[in-house]
Amino acid sequence: MRSLEKAAGSAGYPGRGLVIGRDEDGVGFIAYWLTGRTAASQQRRLVVREWEIVVEDVSGGPKDDLRHYTAAVRGGDWVVVGNGTQVSELATARRAGNDLQLALRDHAYEPDPPIRTPRIFATASTDGTGVVVGSARAVPGAEELVQHPSLFLEELPPATAVTVRTYAGTAAQVVVDGMPEVVSCQGSWKSVAGIWDVLAPSLRVGLFVVPLDAPGFADDAVVR
Template sequence: MSTTVISELQHDDYPGRGLVLARTPANGVCVVYFITGRSRASRDRALVRAGDSVYARSRSAGAHDPLRHYRAVAVGSKWCVIGNGDQVDAVVANLESVGPSEAVQGIEYEPDPPLRTPRITLVAPRQTGSPLYVSAARASILDPEVTHLSCLTVSDLPEGCGVLTTTYYGIGSEIDTSRPPLEFSTDVGSASELLTAVWESLPADLRVAAIAVQPTSRDPLALPARMA
């Protein structure tokens, strides 16, 4: 049964942070990174562009919190790296000497027990026709002290298809951190439409920020971020 990114997000009471990868007719491969939050500290954030990077920063100039404030997008000459924590910096450094599937190795989930928020990362090539890599470092269901890291290689993503991965799957007050990436279909025509569709599908009272990245464009960060 086919599913859409809109329906998947609308049925998630609290997705946390997420990556939405899709191929659109107008802009080819696009990635949307979004942030939702329940607490005041989580909601006190913005996605701010600085050159070829986008940072999750405090809106109120509060104290730096490494679990909430980090480089979320890094655009390089060969790769765009997008993620929900300081693993983005580590992956960027690793890509100087190894390929993307090796560059994501060694990532641990966030040190925020008992939740143990997953680290999710996407490595997208700047040139067309190359695979994309979606990784997630999650706590083991059987032994939460152990990190299981998965890396999904996405090759030849068809137009109108995509992959969604989130840190959480919320059902009421319950939060599941073990949900794997999901494939979906979409009829959006462009990166801008994908950003709007994702933003409007998030729980309205939890929206914080979202940004679209177009890896193969001259300026992958041309679209302005959406903010609550």
């Protein structure tokens, strides 16, 4: 397995990415990061609330659902994290007891041709079980079609995580990704914030890391 840091830093422009896993001590966590290559994408911030984490505009301009959205939702004993409006919809499906691997099939990639940015997401119970990481992405060579790669783990062992990102290329040549990957995760859950250091400084927008078992997001979140 690659390390989390190598996976996160392997693309010059990863777009948005997330990871869900356990640290060396077995503490479950989620993390999410944003990079942006345009002025509009740079003018955003993460706002951490008790039951949700929101990506907000800081320019004073109109709301854009592709750039401003709820990035994480916490239920009583579960979390959902991702890169767009599908987060709130999948959280509703989770509250209803639906299988989110199946619910993901109701979603397509973002309506931003010619890129067709994948919609990525992850969910797990707050005890670190029932982990699902997946995406809705265009089929290479037949971009009008959608595929839904996803990965399910009943339980993650310590020092292991699953990550997925939207892009795998550079800011000059965007390459779509959206394929979940199992990676190694060394150190404590707080050290996952080190992802920030492997992202290109000119592209960084925001990052958060929170433990799964915290009473709420605002209690222990690490935010950049």
